[in-house]
Each structure stands twice: as C-alpha cells, then as structure tokens.
Amino acid sequence: ELKVEQNPLFLSMQEGKNYTIYCNYSTTSDRLYWYRQDPGKSLESLFVLLSNGAVKQEGRLMASLDTKARLSTLHITAAVHDLSATYFCAVSGNQFYFGTGTSLTVIP
C-alpha cells in the first residue's frame, strides 16, 4: 500500500512569514494533488501536479513535485489569516492515497 506522509502535522505561523509543508510518498507516482479543508467543510482542490518538476502557483501558495525524490512541497509566502485551514496532499496510485494533513493556523 502506498504511504503518504506530511510534515509538519501542525503549523502555527505569524502573518507575513513564509513556510513550507512537505509531502513524502512511498512508491512511484507522477500525479499528486493538494487539497484544502476548512473546519467543518469538505475538501477543495488546490493544485494538480502531473509530472516531475511541475510547479503550480495560486496567490500565496506554490506547489511543486519531484517524482524522483517522491516529494511534493506546498510553499506559503507572506501568510495571511485566510490561509488557516488543513492541507492534504494525495497521491494517485491504484486509488487516491491521502496524507495525514497539516493543520495550519496563521496568527495575526
């Protein structure tokens, strides 16, 4: 079974700071997805990364994929309170395997 690990599990950061969330997975896959989940809400698709070296950016979030290292990163630039949420990565194998999630809290 494909394993997906995220770190950190919890992240508290001040507004205006930068930080990176890491997603490691255990077997080969060239498709990786990032989702956002607000408390009590469902998952919203953020990024779809389809090949090695893929980089996607939306606002203050940038995601990248290194399939050789089996690593994806979600970089947060100049965090704002509205980014507070739980972020999941998911890897596509014979099904979608989700990471444990990173709970991000941005403090004013």
Next chain:
Amino acid sequence: EAGVAQSPRYKIIEKRQSVAFWCNPISGHATLYWYQQILGQGPKLLIQFQNNGVVDDSQLPKDRFSAERLKGVDSTLKIQPAKLEDSAVYLCASSLVSYNSPLHFGNGTRLTVT
C-alpha cells in the same frame, strides 16, 4: 456546474442501529468514491465505482457496510449495524476519469454513533 450533493448533513444514531447516506455526483462524472474521514485524519477510501461497477472495495468492512450505485449515477452507502468507531465524516467524491482527474468532494455527512 452543480457540485457533488450529499445528504443528510448530520446524523446521530445509537450503536447497532442502521443508517444510509446518499450521494449525487457531478453530471457526467463516471467515477464515484466514498471516503471515511475520522477526526484528525486524512480521508480513507471505502469504495470506488466506475459507472455502476465496483472498482475497489478492498477497505470496505463488508460485514456491516454496503454500497450501491444505481444506473451509474446516484449512490447510497449503508451501515448496519453501526459501531461507535464508525463515528466519522463520510465524504462522497466524483471525478471524470479515475486516478487522472482531481476529485470533487461533497460536503459530507457527519455521523455520530452513541
């Protein structure tokens, strides 16, 4: 486009009772998934349908859980009898093509078993 519809939003039952959840996927999406999300964890796949056929139900506790997808559109997930550890959010998702398209999730059903 209309999103994935799920009902009910919340359900509270006693252990050993039965419960059913309903899902209507995005129109044209052939693949439908049911996920279980326990508080503080990532979603775990229960069952995947392609049209009205089951693709993967390896993690579905078949002694108590059942699911069907009638005519390749709507789907129901049933638990009978429920256990305390079934308390979770049950998410339905759909996609155009399996594995290669992002999942579109419904709002989920929060089940509490007492």
